[in-house]
Amino acid sequence: MPAALALSPHLDDAAFSCGGTLALLAQAGWRVTMATLFTGSVADPKGFALACQTDKGLGPEVDYMALRRDEDRDAARALGIAPPCHMPFREAPHRGYASAPELFAEVRPNDGIVPDLTRALHTLIAETAPDLILAPQAVGGHVDHVQAVRALMDLAPAIPILWWRDFPYTVRDAAPREPLRERFADLPTQIVAFGARAQASKHEACAAYASQLGFQFGGADNLAAQLAREGGVERFRRSGALPDDLARLLDDAG
Ligand SMILES: [Zn+2]
Secondary structure, X not given: OOEEEEEEOOOOHHHHHHHHHHHHHHHOOOEEEEEEOEOOOOOOOOHHHHHHHHOOOOOOXXXXXXXXXXXXXXXXXXXXXXXXXXXXXXXXXXXXXXXXXXXXXXXXXXXXXXXXXXXXXHHHHHHHOOOEEEEEOOOOOOHHHHHHHHHHHHHOOOOOEEEEOOOOHHHHOOOOOOOOHHHHOOOOEEEEEOOHHHHHHHHHHHHOXXXXXXXXXXXXXXXXXXXXXXXXXXXXXXXOOOOHHHHHHHHHOO
């Protein structure tokens, strides 16, 4: 059974950006694992890190990351894929990024997490033995997305990678920040089209991240509207050559 590994920075990114492709692969009999890097719980968050949960109506007593890991398990079920993998790294607000603008500005010079991520990805890839990796392009420029891309590029596994365009950052601004644009400029585009069944799975998976829908989309209704505008299409840059049968599956699915 062929295997795919989706490397999500946060608990929601893979479903939002390539959920249709993951559902499609699962329907075709692939073993699909969604692994999220930044899922570590932090006890007694303070300041901006605490505000990131209280501004979503979740009190300081709530284990915010545990709640989101549960949402992620529901999303994986909706996609028809394996139980997700949760890596223990801390999100940027727990690594010295002290405001919302800082999350989308330059990477802090003392944010030395990339080698740790690279080591963890090495182990994860050895354990899951994927035939295909899916990962972000860091469209929008969130520092956690940027660090995830850097870690995977440093590791440079000899496995084809589909680099997704990070939704909804792709539609929030007419010209979203793309700090790593040059690294993808020479890679070919891969378009994946998928039918109604995978579209429905993607919608259900995205809706599972209930704590994020207001903040990311302005609510569940707007999520549905924005997904409808995307249609059954996800766009990637591709590094490495896809096996013929996979290329056919991804090209013909729509
Ligand atoms: Zn994210």
